[in-house]
Amino acid sequence: MxxxxxxxxxxxxxxxxxxxxxxxxxxxxxxxxxxxxxxxxxxxxxxxxxxxxxxxxxxxxxxxxxxxxxxxxxxxxxxxxxxxxxxxxxxxxxxxxxxxxxxxxxxxxxxxxxxxxxxxxxxxxxxxxxxxxxxxxxxxxxxxxxTADAPAPAPATTQPQEQTMSDADKAELERLRADSKAKDDANAKLQNDLKIANEARAASDKAAASFAEKAAADRRAGFVAFAEGEVKAGRLLPKDKATAVATLETLAAVSEPVSFSEGASTTQITPLQMCAWLQGHMSSRTAVVSFGEMATAQLGQGFDARGKTDEEIDQAARRYQGEHPEVSYAEALGKVTSFTS
Structure with missing residues (x-):
């Protein structure tokens, strides 16, 4: 009111x-x-x-x-x-x-x-x-x-009777009360249903986020294991390991498939298919590093590149270049990472 x-x-x-x-x-x-x-x-x-x-x-x-x-x-x-x-x-x-x-x-x-x-x-x-x-x-x-100074109404000839509600008004009042209660009950149920739906949606969103987070962690672990395997196989330099992992993770995170044309047809591949293609391409390469025993005559001392850091391999390449001024740094790097049995 x-x-x-x-x-x-x-x-x-x-x-x-x-x-x-x-x-x-x-x-x-x-x-x-x-x-x-x-x-x-x-x-x-x-x-x-x-x-x-x-x-x-x-x-x-x-x-x-x-x-x-x-x-x-x-x-x-x-x-x-x-x-x-x-x-x-x-x-x-x-x-x-x-x-x-x-x-x-x-x-x-x-x-x-x-x-x-x-x-x-x-x-x-x-x-x-x-x-x-x-x-x-x-x-x-x-x-x-x-106005405030208007004359008072004429005196009443009879005492006004106390006013009460008629039976019809009482019935109408009860009906309106019942309608009001029904509306309140319906609204309360609607609010409760909405609360339950919101809680279920929040739980579903949380589960989906947790699943996505675990899937991303599993993918990264797989990419790291793949890169380490390529390093051990000599197809990937140690210094390129982090770049390879980051590249694979970036491809996997693409939200939409990629489409390209081959003649009159169009091919569509998913992000994970792109990752698999890149991994297959890397695994099919010829080894760029051989982790055998390095001939002493090549460096004047034994050098085993296996397990060495990028910095150690770089230092070995520069030492070789110092002993052989006629070679480039790239040639020296190839020498220190190429071994003869």
Whole structure:
């Protein structure tokens, strides 16, 4: 239910008993200052029940709006009751106050809001209050047709009867409550189903990420083993091992197949097929390094390239080049890595 509902205004008003009371702006401000929901919370009622029950909502705040009228902000309103008010089943309001000298007044000596009654056919004691607006701008300033000093309505000839809900209204209220509960239950189930689906999706994503991570680690281990085997076979220089592994990993990580044309036909290969092709090509090469015993006459001392680092092989090549100035570095490298039995 929207806030800013007008319930009273300054001026002279006649209560249900036919007695006239004059309220000033200062008294309205006093009502605002004295209202304390924690001390005694005013309920929203249908008609003016003597015991303030049943309550279909509560008054959270009392204030004076921009038009100078006493207004309230409701809260904890029964959804079904709010629907009935929205349907204009109770278009008017009437405020009930504890007089300053009332025995149950929580603030003796001052007026205090007792309840806010919603009326159907029965007119409120204070006429001219603006109807409740359920539009999005319901909390904006409101105005009403009568001025604060308008004459009081004529005395009532009979005591107004306490207004109660008809059987039809009670049945409608129960139906609306049942509909509201059904909607709440359906929404709760939907939220629970959504939570379960999100948890399942998160678990699936986690499992997929874990699988992909393990697959990548397994592929790398395989590429490393392949490169080490090629180094031992003499088809790959030790210094090229890391490059070979990185190249194979990069090819395996390609997300889409690669297509190329062969005459009038188009061939498509997957990233892993490209890796297999490259590995096969590397394995089919002639050994570029022979790890036999190196003749002493070639270097002046024995040199076994097996298990040597790139730096050690480089130093051996430079020593050979120093002993044989006529050869290039590439020739020297070939000499230190080529052995005779």
């Amino acid at each position: 929207p806030g800013g509902i007008e319930i009273f205004r300054a001026g002279t008003h006649r209560d249900d008993a036919g007695n006239s009371h004059t309220f000033t702006r200062a008294q309205l401000e006093e009502m605002v200052a004295t209202y304390n929901a924690a001390l005694r919370e005013a309920p929203l009622t249908v008609g003016h029940p003597k015991d303030n029950l049943p309550a279909y909502g509560w008054v959270k705040r009392v204030f004076i709006n921009d038009a100078g009228n006493l207004a309230v902000d409701p809260h904890e309103v029964d959804p079904a009751f709010a629907e009935m008010v929205k349907a204009k089943r109770f278009k008017k309001r009437s405020a009930s106050f504890y007089p300053p000298g009332a025995p149950h007044n929580p603030t003796p000596g001052k007026w205090y809001l007792r309840h806010v009654a919603f009326l159907g056919a029965q007119p409120p004691a204070v006429a001219g209050l603006k109807d409740i607006d359920f539009m999005d701008h319901a909390t904006e300033a409101v105005s009403f047709s009568e």
